[in-house]
Amino acid sequence: MIRGFFIGRFQPYHYGHHEVIRNIITKVDELIIGIGSAQESHELENPFTAGERILMISSALDELKDELGDKKVYLIPLEDIYRNSLWVSHVISMVPPFDVVFSNNPLVVRLFTEAGKKVVNTSMYNRDEYQGTEIRRRMLENEAWEHLVPKPVVKIIKEIDGIRRIREIGGKDAGNGVIISSKSELKSLMNSKSEL
Ligand SMILES: Nc1ncnc2c1ncn2[C@@H]1O[C@H](COP(=O)(O)OP(=O)(O)OP(=O)(O)O)[C@@H](O)[C@H]1O
Ligand SMILES: NC(=O)c1ccc[n+]([C@@H]2O[C@H](COP(=O)(O)O)[C@@H](O)[C@H]2O)c1
Numbered sequence: 050m051i052r053g054f055f056i057g058r059f060q061p062y063h064y065g066h067h068e069v070i071r072n073i074i075t076k077v078d079e080l081i082i083g084i085g086s087a088q089e090s091h092e093l094e095n096p097f098t099a100g101e102r103i104l105m106i107s108s109a110l111d112e113l114k115d116e117l118g119d120k121k122v123y124l125i126p127l128e129d130i131y132r133n134s135l136w137v138s139h140v141i142s143m144v145p146p147f148d149v150v151f152s153n154n155p156l157v158v159r160l161f162t163e164a165g166k167k168v169v170n171t172s173m174y175n176r177d178e179y180q181g182t183e184i185r186r187r188m189l190e191n192e193a194w195e196h197l198v199p200k201p202v203v204k205i206i207k208e209i210d211g212i213r214r215i216r217e218i219g220g221k222d223a224g225n226g227v228i229i230s231s232k233s234e235l236k237s238l239m240n241s242k243s244e245l
């Protein structure tokens with residue numbers, strides 16, 4: 050039984066990740082996907098929470114169910130610890146035991162190799178477009194991004210109103226606050242039910 054480990058920030062999960070995972074699952078019996086920088090959200094580089102990223106990945110994995118068969122995939126949020134020499138121990142302490150790491154992130158490869166783990170390099174797929182940075186730029190600029198991520202991910206991002214979040218964080222749109230011009234308007238606002 051071979052259990053593999055793959056980590057990314059998945060901000061958002063895109064077709065590049067999807068192809069890597071499609072390929073890894075042909076080689077392992079079980080796969081652990083680490084959701085890196087889990088503590089980060091609501092910033093341009095990391096707009097989505099760990100929970101939202103879990104939703105994106107698990108819904109996209111439904112598309113791979115034929116390839117997956119009865120192979121298990123574990124999705125584990127992993128916070129950064131800002132001390133690279135201890136990071137591998139941190140990861141190992143948080144996830145099920147694994148035999149091999151799949152990555153092409155140079156720091157991830159170096160840290161696991163130094164710790165004595167077997168590391169397999171992953172290939173890049175259409176990196177010009179399948180790239181979180183480029184997809185977030187398109188979201189911010191109201192350009193087409195939907196074709197770069199699996200369809201279930203589009204649905205999740207729409208459900209959580211993700212584009213509006215990115216545009217507000219990036220200062221492209223005003224926030225959701227209310228403009229009032231009198232005390233009576235403020236009073237009726239205080240008496241109205243919150244949407245949350
Ligand atoms: N197009 C792609 N093809 C194959 N692997 C990819 C692709 N894009 C990212 N990866 C790999 O997936 C892992 C997780 O990457 P990550 O979640 O940071 O995505 P990213 O597209 O590189 O995002 P960002 O631009 O925000 O850094 C990394 O090892 C990264 O090299
Ligand atoms: N010291 C640390 O906390 C440490 C070290 C190496 C990688 N990581 C994390 O691993 C993930 C790697 O994924 P990316 O390839 O998406 O950058 C990131 O979330 C990164 O922050 C954390």
